[in-house]
Amino acid sequence: MNFWNDPLKVAADWLTGIFVGWGMNDIFAHVLVVFLGIFVLVLILMVIDILLVWIERKVVARFQDRIGPNRLGPFGLIQPFADIIKLLIKEDITPDGADKVVYNIAPMLSMMSVLILWAVVPLAPVMLSVDLNMGVLFIIAAGSIGTLSIIMAGWSSNNKFSVIGAFRQVAVMISFEVPMLAVMLIPTIFSGSMGMNAIIQHQNIWYVFLSPLAALIFMIAAIAELGRAPFDLAEGESELVAGFNVEYSGMKFGMFYAGELLHAFTFGGFWTILFFGGYRFFGLEQVSPFLAIAIILFKAMVGYWVIMWVKYTVMRIRIDQMLAFNWKFLTPVAFVLVMVTALMNALLRGAGSWLYVTGMFLSNIIVAWVSLEIVRSIGKKERERLEGPKQVAEAHH
Amino acid sequence: MTGEQIIFLIVGAVTLICGLLVVTVRNLVHAALWLVATLFGVAILYTLLNASFLAVVQVVVYIGAIAILFIFAVMLTRRQAAETGPSVNTNWWVGALMSVLTFAGLAYLLQTWSGFSKQASSIPSGFDAINQLGEALTSPVGYVLPFEVASVLLLAALVGAVYLAFNKK
Amino acid sequence: MIPLSWYLILAAGLFSIGLFGVLARRNAVAILLGVELMLNAVNINLVAFWRYGDVSLMAGQVFAIIVFAVAAAEVAVGLALVISVYRRRNTVVAEELDLLKW
Numbered sequence: 007m008n009f010w011n012d013p014l015k016v017a018a019d020w021l022t023g024i025f026v027g028w029g030m031n032d033i034f035a036h037v038l039v040v041f042l043g044i045f046v047l048v049l050i051l052m053v054i055d056i057l058l059v060w061i062e063r064k065v066v067a068r069f070q071d072r073i074g075p076n077r078l079g080p081f082g083l084i085q086p087f088a089d090i091i092k093l094l095i096k097e098d099i100t101p102d103g104a105d106k107v108v109y110n111i112a113p114m115l116s117m118m119s120v121l122i123l124w125a126v127v128p129l130a131p132v133m134l135s136v137d138l139n140m141g142v143l144f145i146i147a148a149g150s151i152g153t154l155s156i157i158m159a160g161w162s163s164n165n166k167f168s169v170i171g172a173f174r175q176v177a178v179m180i181s182f183e184v185p186m187l188a189v190m191l192i193p194t195i196f197s198g199s200m201g202m203n204a205i206i207q208h209q210n211i212w213y214v215f216l217s218p219l220a221a222l223i224f225m226i227a228a229i230a231e232l233g234r235a236p237f238d239l240a241e242g243e244s245e246l247v248a249g250f251n252v253e254y255s256g257m258k259f260g261m262f263y264a265g266e267l268l269h270a271f272t273f274g275g276f277w278t279i280l281f282f283g284g285y286r287f288f289g290l291e292q293v294s295p296f297l298a299i300a301i302i303l304f305k306a307m308v309g310y311w312v313i314m315w316v317k318y319t320v321m322r323i324r325i326d327q328m329l330a331f332n333w334k335f336l337t338p339v340a341f342v343l344v345m346v347t348a349l350m351n352a353l354l355r356g357a358g359s360w361l362y363v364t365g366m367f368l369s370n371i372i373v374a375w376v377s378l379e380i381v382r383s384i385g386k387k388e389r390e391r392l393e394g395p396k397q398v399a400e401a402h403h
Numbered sequence: 404m405t406g407e408q409i410i411f412l413i414v415g416a417v418t419l420i421c422g423l424l425v426v427t428v429r430n431l432v433h434a435a436l437w438l439v440a441t442l443f444g445v446a447i448l449y450t451l452l453n454a455s456f457l458a459v460v461q462v463v464v465y466i467g468a469i470a471i472l473f474i475f476a477v478m479l480t481r482r483q484a485a486e487t488g489p490s491v492n493t494n495w496w497v498g499a500l501m502s503v504l505t506f507a508g509l510a511y512l513l514q515t516w517s518g519f520s521k522q523a524s525s526i527p528s529g530f531d532a533i534n535q536l537g538e539a540l541t542s543p544v545g546y547v548l549p550f551e552v553a554s555v556l557l558l559a560a561l562v563g564a565v566y567l568a569f570n571k572k
Numbered sequence: 573m574i575p576l577s578w579y580l581i582l583a584a585g586l587f588s589i590g591l592f593g594v595l596a597r598r599n600a601v602a603i604l605l606g607v608e609l610m611l612n613a614v615n616i617n618l619v620a621f622w623r624y625g626d627v628s629l630m631a632g633q634v635f636a637i638i639v640f641a642v643a644a645a646e647v648a649v650g651l652a653l654v655i656s657v658y659r660r661r662n663t664v665v666a667e668e669l670d671l672l673k674w
């Protein structure tokens with residue numbers, strides 16, 4: 007085991023050796039090394055976050071047929087640093103009737119809920135923070151803490167618009183957790199485990215080919231969880247000032263904003279882990295863990311690009327339309343999909359792999375088509391009820 | 404004092420203190436947030452007891468749903484912005500006496516049990532709690548009937564809560 | 573190693589704190605907060621007995637999951653009732669809900 011094959015273990019052993027040589031006892035040295043590892047991971051994530059700000063501004067500019075920031079540094083690469091300096095030197099205002107402790111903790115909790123998600127992301131076959139055998143459920147749990155931070159932010163700002171924005175955002179988030187959890191059961195059924203590393207190891211064929219509808223529903227639910235357009239009614243600038251973070255200025259707002267971008271990138275990462283093979287790419291990940299890290303980061307960036315693409319193309323949806331879409335369409339379709347997938351998995355378990363793939367794919371297409379037909383017929387009936395039946399042109403002599 | 408004991412003492416103390424704050428603070432939103440801290444402490448205790456699946460389910464169900472529900476209910480039932488009146492009854496000392504007596508009675512009864520100071524047996528290797536739990540919850544010789552009845556109970560609660568809170572204008 | 577007694581005493585303590593919340597608080601929502609504490613104490617007991625008994629008997633964890641479900645159902649219906657009462661009587665203080673007293 008040398009550095010190129012297993013960098014984390016080599017580094018951890020070396021550091022533990024140094025600390026024990028300084029006279030610490032074993033357990034203390036181990037705990038210290040773990041803390042250093044967490045610190046390094048968070049540092050790298052924050053640097054990626056800065057890069058994400060730049061990517062976001064350039065990509066949105068290209069979608070809107072303009073160039074984006076290009077004055078500071080080559081291609082505007084220094085722009086995020088200028089943004090951070092601006093946010094840091096702004097005045098730290100706490101509104102008059104605000105609940106000081108809750109007001110100040112909320113942005114920290116929001117950022118924390120995003121950072122702890124990376125504890126279950128496997129960056130390489132041997133580089134992962136915790137090999138939790140219920141990583142899928144851990145994602146939902148971390149999302150719950152994010153929900154709590156939003157409601158704390160909205161309520162403590164002592165501002166009616168904040169409270170309304172926070173209520174709406176939290177209602178959307180807890181509603182869309184249901185289809186997301188149901189759809190995350192589908193890679194679990196295919197791979198027999200809820201652990202992220204196990205799901206990637208079992209993906210000889212990318213699960214998006216086995217269950218494209220599940221990937222689609224997961225992406226829709228994830229975008230709603232993130233609070234990004236088209237589901238960003240809670241903080242849409244033209245609707246509700248800025249929703250739950252209207253009273254936040256300076257770096258506290260920066261933490262919400264950067265946390266949202268990092269959250270989007272993280273869910274791009276989860277989309278690729280669950281459906282697009284994670285760090286696997288035709289065996290390249292066995293060559294070196296660093297190559298695996300590059301593969302998964304590239305795929306997560308593609309997922310993040312899809313999220314941005316949706317944000318800057320589609321219109322915003324109203325809150326009652328959002329909730330109706332979730333409870334009347336997405337949740338039933340997700341549950342039916344889970345049942346159909348479990349049934350097909352039990353029927354086709356012993357079959358050859360091509361039959362399995364084709365059977366699953368076709369069952370997905372059938373579920374999607376049937377649900378769209380049902381929605382279409384309901385829509386037609388609703389339109390006829392509102393407008394009256396269409397008059398068929400009669401032939402006049 | 405092993406590391407595990409130190410962690411248990413810290414987490415246990417934090418849980419109890421947060422629980423005490425839940426039942427004594429005046430501002431109800433703060434009480435709901437202290438409840439979140441208490442529930443988190445209980446989740447850590449589940450992890451110490453090697454029931455990690457229950458710990459994650461605790462965070463998802465209690466903190467992610469029930470605590471949020473409490474915060475919503477507190478915000479929707481405030482007559483005015485500030486809390487008026489005392490936070491406890493006029494006979495709160497009777498309640499305090501009852502709870503102290505309950506604790507003393509429970510502690511006394513438990514310590515007369517022979518297995519009171521049992522140590523934990525080590526978990527056999529290869530024991531997968533999630534697998535066993537899944538099989539217990541869905542096998543006909545297991546606990547599938549209480550599981551299904553709990554689902555029906557949740558459905559009834561869902562329908563009942565929606566009907567009760569529905570604003571018929 | 574942690575003896576079982578520590579967990580049992582902790583659960584008993586949490587239960588008593590919840591009991592104080594139920595008996596002494598005026599606001600109906602605060603009473604429900606106390607009930608939640610009591611349910612959590614019971615769950616700690618169940619899981620501790622599972623761990624310190626025979627680990628292969630999943631009854632402890634299954635019962636704890638059923639308690640999760642029951643607690644969620646009870647909180648949902650209880651808070652719906654509290655909101656409904658608030659709409660009619662404009663108060664949630666338990667002492668003021670006295671229409672059925674003589």
